[in-house]
Amino acid sequence: MSPLPLHLIDPLLRYLDWAGVAVFALSGALLAAVKRLTLVTFAFFAVVTGVGGGTVRDLLIGAPVFWIHENAILLICLGAALVVWLLPRRLWNERALLWLDAVGLAAYATYGAAKGLAFDVAPLPAIGMGVLTGCLGGIVRDVLAGEPSILLRPELYVTAAALSAALTVGLSLAGLAPPVAGIVAALAGFALRAAAIARGWSLPAYSR
Numbered sequence: 001m002s003p004l005p006l007h008l009i010d011p012l013l014r015y016l017d018w019a020g021v022a023v024f025a026l027s028g029a030l031l032a033a034v035k036r037l038t039l040v041t042f043a044f045f046a047v048v049t050g051v052g053g054g055t056v057r058d059l060l061i062g063a064p065v066f067w068i069h070e071n072a073i074l075l076i077c078l079g080a081a082l083v084v085w086l087l088p089r090r091l092w093n094e095r096a097l098l099w100l101d102a103v104g105l106a107a108y109a110t111y112g113a114a115k116g117l118a119f120d121v122a123p124l125p126a127i128g129m130g131v132l133t134g135c136l137g138g139i140v141r142d143v144l145a146g147e148p149s150i151l152l153r154p155e156l157y158v159t160a161a162a163l164s165a166a167l168t169v170g171l172s173l174a175g176l177a178p179p180v181a182g183i184v185a186a187l188a189g190f191a192l193r194a195a196a197i198a199r200g201w202s203l204p205a206y207s208r
Contacts, residue, residue, distance in 0.1 A: 014111075016107040016108075016110050016111040016182055016186060017054070017066070017107075017108070017111040017115075018072075018073075018076065019103070019104075019107045020054075020104045020107035020108030020111060020133075020134075021050040021051065021054070021073055021076050021077065021104075021108075022050070022076050022080055022104075023100045023101075023103045023104035023107070024049045024050045024053075024100075024101070024104035024108065024137045024138065024141075025046035025047070025049060025050035025076060025077040025080035025081065026046070026080045026083070026084060026100050027049060027097050027100040027101045027104060027138070027141065028045035028046045028047075028048060028049030028050065028080075028081075028137075028141045029042045029043075029045055029046040029080055029081040029083075029084035029085070030084055030096060030097050030100065031045060031097060031141060031142075031145050031147070032045045032046075032081075032084075032145075033084050033085070033089060034097070035145060039081070039085050042081040042082075042084060042085050043077070043078055043081040045081070045141060045144065045145070046077045046078065046080050046081035046084075047074065047077040047078070047081075048137070048140055048141065048144065049137045049138065049140065049141040050073070050076065050077040050080070050137065051066075051067050051073060051074075051077065051137070052136050052137035052140045052141075053108060053112065053132055053133040053134060053135065053136035053137040054066050054067070054108070054112065054133055054137075055067070056132060056136055057112050057115070057116070057129050057132055057133045058115075060129065060132075061115070061116055061119045061121055061129060062119065063115065063119055095197070098197050099194075099197070101138055101150070102160070102190055102193040102194055102197060103190060104134070104137075104138075105134045105135070105138070105157070105160060105161050105164075105189065105190075105193055106134070106160065106161075106164050106185075106186045106187070106188075106189035106190035106193065107186050108130075108133045108134040108137075108161075109130040109131060109133060109134030109135075109160075109161040109162075109164040109165045109168075109185075109186075109189055110130065110164045110165070110167075110168050110182050110185045110186040110189065111130075111133065111182075112129045112130040112131075112132065112133025112134060112165065113126050113127055113129060113130030113133075113164070113165035113166075113168040113169050113185075114130075114168050114172065114178065114181075114182065115129070115133075116128075116129035116130065116169075117168075117169060117172055123169050123173060126165070126168075126169050127162065127165040127166050127169050128165075129165070130161065130162075130164060130165025130166075130168060130169075131158060131161045131162050131165050134161035134164065134165070134189075135150075135151075135157070135158055135161050138150055139151060154200075154202040154203075154205065155196040155197065155200060155201060155202045156192060156193065156195075156196035156201050156202060156203065157193065157196070159192065159203065160189045160190075160192040160193035160196065161189060163185075163188055163189045163192050164185045164186055164188060164189025164190075165185070165189075167181070167184060167185035167188055167189075168181055168182065168185040171184060171185065
């Protein structure tokens, strides 16, 4: 279908998109800091992590790739890389990456599902677009850094993204106002991921 004007996607959901980009970019730069890499690599990790999931989502739903026609997204990513580079390493504790990733996951999964619906994607694929948007950037980040993918860790991750995406779709189809649906969905996904980080919640593994 033809692209929808941005004003048809609720402004609050756009803010969730920017928030997802920013915290994922921070998480990418933070991983570069942990690895003690160069400023150029900080910037590369920030950009790839910040736009990776959304880029694939837009290609799949036939939307213009969201960061191609504006400067703001790349400026957010580059700014995040510079912030991490300039701040003392002691300000970033070992769990900062996990918490930044949790915020980005919830915000991005919510926005990804909403954008799928806005481009007339069916409900189940729209949920898939939310999960893809929320998870792919972090997966690419880990692969590039030679880290075990978050998908291979036992605690809940994709499930939290799926919760945010499913609530976005379900509440939107039920007629809830987009700002309310977005807030509820993002908070629910973040709460589940936060509980997984804090309490080690996980799905049962295959044991047969």
